[in-house]
Amino acid sequence: MISLQLLTSSPNPSSLHTSSPNVFISPQPLNRKTLKPSKPYYKNKPYTTIQSVLQWNRKPQLAGETPRVVVITSGKGGVGKTTTTANVGLSLARLDFSVVAIDADVGLRNLDLLLGLENRVNYTAVEVLNGDCRLDQALVRDKRWSNFELLCISKPRSKLPLGFGGKALIWLVDALKSRQEGCPDFILIDCPAGIDAGFITAITPANEAVIVTTPDITSLRDADRVTGLLECDGIKDIKMIVNRVRTDLIRGEDMMSVLDIQEMLGLPLLGVIPEDAEVIRSTNRGYPLVLNKPPTLAGLAFEQAAWRLVEQDSMKAVMLEEEPKKRGFFSFFGG
Amino acid sequence: MRASMASISTQQFQSVSLRPSTCISKHGICLNVLEFRSELRLSSRYLKWSRRKTERNFSVGANSSPVNSDDDKRVEDEVVKMERNIVDSENPFGRLRGSITSLPPVVFVMKRHIGTNFAVGMCIAIAFLIIAVREYVARKSRYNRPGSVADLVKRGQLRSDRRGISSPLKYDDPFNNPLVKVGKSNSTIEMCGKVYRLAPVTLTEEQQSIHQKRRSRAYQWKRPTMFIKEGDSIPQDVDPDTVRWIPANHPFATTVSDIDEDLAQNNVYQKHGVPFRIKAEHEALQRKLEALQSVLLEIQRLHTPVTISSSI
Ligand SMILES: Nc1ncnc2c1ncn2[C@@H]1O[C@H](COP(=O)(O)OP(=O)(O)O)[C@@H](O)[C@H]1O
Ligand SMILES: [Mg+2]
Numbered sequence: 001m002i003s004l005q006l007l008t009s010s011p012n013p014s015s016l017h018t019s020s021p022n023v024f025i026s027p028q029p030l031n032r033k034t035l036k037p038s039k040p041y042y043k044n045k046p047y048t049t050i051q052s053v054l055q056w057n058r059k060p061q062l063a064g065e066t067p068r069v070v071v072i073t074s075g076k077g078g079v080g081k082t083t084t085t086a087n088v089g090l091s092l093a094r095l096d097f098s099v100v101a102i103d104a105d106v107g108l109r110n111l112d113l114l115l116g117l118e119n120r121v122n123y124t125a126v127e128v129l130n131g132d133c134r135l136d137q138a139l140v141r142d143k144r145w146s147n148f149e150l151l152c153i154s155k156p157r158s159k160l161p162l163g164f165g166g167k168a169l170i171w172l173v174d175a176l177k178s179r180q181e182g183c184p185d186f187i188l189i190d191c192p193a194g195i196d197a198g199f200i201t202a203i204t205p206a207n208e209a210v211i212v213t214t215p216d217i218t219s220l221r222d223a224d225r226v227t228g229l230l231e232c233d234g235i236k237d238i239k240m241i242v243n244r245v246r247t248d249l250i251r252g253e254d255m256m257s258v259l260d261i262q263e264m265l266g267l268p269l270l271g272v273i274p275e276d277a278e279v280i281r282s283t284n285r286g287y288p289l290v291l292n293k294p295p296t297l298a299g300l301a302f303e304q305a306a307w308r309l310v311e312q313d314s315m316k317a318v319m320l321e322e323e324p325k326k327r328g329f330f331s332f333f334g335g
Numbered sequence: 336m337r338a339s340m341a342s343i344s345t346q347q348f349q350s351v352s353l354r355p356s357t358c359i360s361k362h363g364i365c366l367n368v369l370e371f372r373s374e375l376r377l378s379s380r381y382l383k384w385s386r387r388k389t390e391r392n393f394s395v396g397a398n399s400s401p402v403n404s405d406d407d408k409r410v411e412d413e414v415v416k417m418e419r420n421i422v423d424s425e426n427p428f429g430r431l432r433g434s435i436t437s438l439p440p441v442v443f444v445m446k447r448h449i450g451t452n453f454a455v456g457m458c459i460a461i462a463f464l465i466i467a468v469r470e471y472v473a474r475k476s477r478y479n480r481p482g483s484v485a486d487l488v489k490r491g492q493l494r495s496d497r498r499g500i501s502s503p504l505k506y507d508d509p510f511n512n513p514l515v516k517v518g519k520s521n522s523t524i525e526m527c528g529k530v531y532r533l534a535p536v537t538l539t540e541e542q543q544s545i546h547q548k549r550r551s552r553a554y555q556w557k558r559p560t561m562f563i564k565e566g567d568s569i570p571q572d573v574d575p576d577t578v579r580w581i582p583a584n585h586p587f588a589t590t591v592s593d594i595d596e597d598l599a600q601n602n603v604y605q606k607h608g609v610p611f612r613i614k615a616e617h618e619a620l621q622r623k624l625e626a627l628q629s630v631l632l633e634i635q636r637l638h639t640p641v642t643i644s645s646s647i
Contacts, residue, residue: 056512107587116490130594131602131611154587161592162562162581164599171603179606197579197588200559228554231547262538266546269536281482286490295514297527303512319524319531 063312069187071206075222077193079214080243085190086114086288091306093148097185103152104202105192106160116286117150124152129168135175162197166204173205208237214244215256224265239270246275258318268314271305274298564590
């Protein structure tokens with residue numbers, strides 16, 4: 001049933017959006033049902049709706065109440081949740097917000113590796129619960145950005161006691177709220193794959209969610225499912241990040257475009273991240289991509305996603321392809 | 336048998352690499368070929384080894400039958416050497432390449448020119464020297480790129496002492512990003528020096544709510560709030576939908592916990608002082624010591640000091 005809905009909502013995905021921008025302005029009969037409401041809107045003011053703009057010369061305005069507890073989840077594994085958490089987290093720290101990243105991927109924890117903090121994790125939340133250490137001792141402060149802290153839930157080979165379910169995470173968030181240095185602006189939770197006990201624990205304290213997906217049908221179906229579960233749980237603010245986008249494949253109609261994905265999931269876009277070999281290099285270094293100099297396309301994309309997260313904004317336009325001089329093969333994201 | 340197998344693999348290899356003619360005529364291509372080769376060489380020593388071996392075997396197969404000489408082995412060696420020499424003289428790239436591979440057509444041409452020469456040996460030696468230097472340089476440059484495997488070494492994730500170490504990065508000002516510029520018409524954006532066309536996002540509130548309704552029909556779910564041991568039955572007045580059973584062999588979760596909920600909560604909320612468990616252990620130790628001490632005092636009262644000191 002799920003797959004049917006997903007497939008029928010967009011019978012001919014890649015042909016819809018990649019060919020010309022006119023497609024967006026005058027919807028075709030194929031997707032008449034879903035696009036109809038937008039028709040008069042875009043007829044009245046075509047193109048004036050494009051706001052590609054991130055105003056780099058100012059600090060983004062923090063919307064919503066602090067702490068913003070954001071869970072980063074996907075259903076499917078290996079789509080880039082941890083990468084997103086690390087990069088968005090450090091971007092937020094660079095933008096002067098205080099951030100606590102919680103690695104709730106209890107089974108396969110690796111946020112510490114991506115951040116290069118693996119040698120400094122001595123205590124985890126399990127030790128805090130057991131009374132082996134205090135919470136402040138389990139928080140690992142990043143030396144590059146001192147307003148960024150990491151908290152791991154458990155040691156890789158130990159088990160998470162679930163006797164009190166996700167309550168433990170709620171206590172942790174409460175304790176962070178009332179601590180002396182003041183409440184962190186953002187608490188990012190890196191969720192494990194699947195919808196098992198780990199997922200349930202990770203989403204418990206969250207009041208907003210970022211769904212990470214890649215442009216393939218398997219991860220889209222999982223994303224749809226997870227979005228459904230989050231909505232059932234009462235999390236209303238759900239946005240998506242489309243990761244590992246390759247415009248050369250989109251142009252060849254071998255890959256769904258970002259707008260196709262949006263049509264299938266119906267979620268606002270927080271960001272579009274290109275496939276980038278720098279990602280793996282930055283993993284090796286333990287230096288999230290956003291700290292790279294010179295910045296790469298993927299790094300800029302993560303930074304913009306962080307920017308939008310702060311302002312509770314979503315993308316108003318996506319980058320389609322390169323203008324006249326047809327040199328490279330990359331094209332995507334925008335603001 | 337072995338020779339024929341070898342010839343097959345030589346031919347396979349040929350199909351991977353480019354023909355020598357293109358290599359000599361176009362330097363651009365030639366460079367690529369060399370790059371590709373050095374990749375091969377670096378990535379798998381085995382391949383390199385087996386390739387050398389196969390080319391040798393091939394010349395045995397090609398030569399021994401028509402020449403019918405006593406010292407086949409010597410002839411074959413000469414063939415390889417000579418043909419290397421010839422290729423060497425053509426251009427520097429050819430020289431390198433020739434020292435790595437020999438191609439059957441060249442072998443046949445060369446058969447006529449068999450002879451020993453000191454210069455041949457010199458050329459081969461030089462060629463090998465160049466290969467070694469090239470490899471060394473390539474390896475060096477490979478390992479000081481930021482984000483390479485060297486960083487894993489530096490972080491202690493990988494053990495190797497021979498790898499280089501890269502310098503750390505400096506950061507940009509996040510509020511001044513010259514790499515992103517918006518076009519005048521607002522329908523283009525320039526990023527990292529390239530101009531991209533923008534398309535508006537068409538998702539509307541209505542569409543979003545349609546999708547939400549679809550999902551709420553498709554997925555009905557209650558977040559489980561209770562985790563119990565596999566085999567245990569659901570407690571009274573608890574919604575069965577909110578219960579999950581955790582098997583004893585679950586990879587990362589367990590329902591077993593040696594502290595109760597209130598205590599755990601207090602531990603999380605504790606801001607100062609000695610953590611609960613440490614304190615408890617310390618106190619237990621203290622009590623034990625006190626108990627021991629009192630026992631000792633008891634003993635002291637009953638016996639002489641000499642026996643006490645020896646018992647301690
Ligand atoms: N934009 C990207 N381009 C290239 N590789 C990526 C990208 N995003 C993620 N990856 C790679 O995908 C793999 C899985 O990423 P990870 O963040 O660990 O996924 P998850 O946490 O969802 O399991 C990593 O090896 C990472 O290097
Ligand atoms: Mg992960």
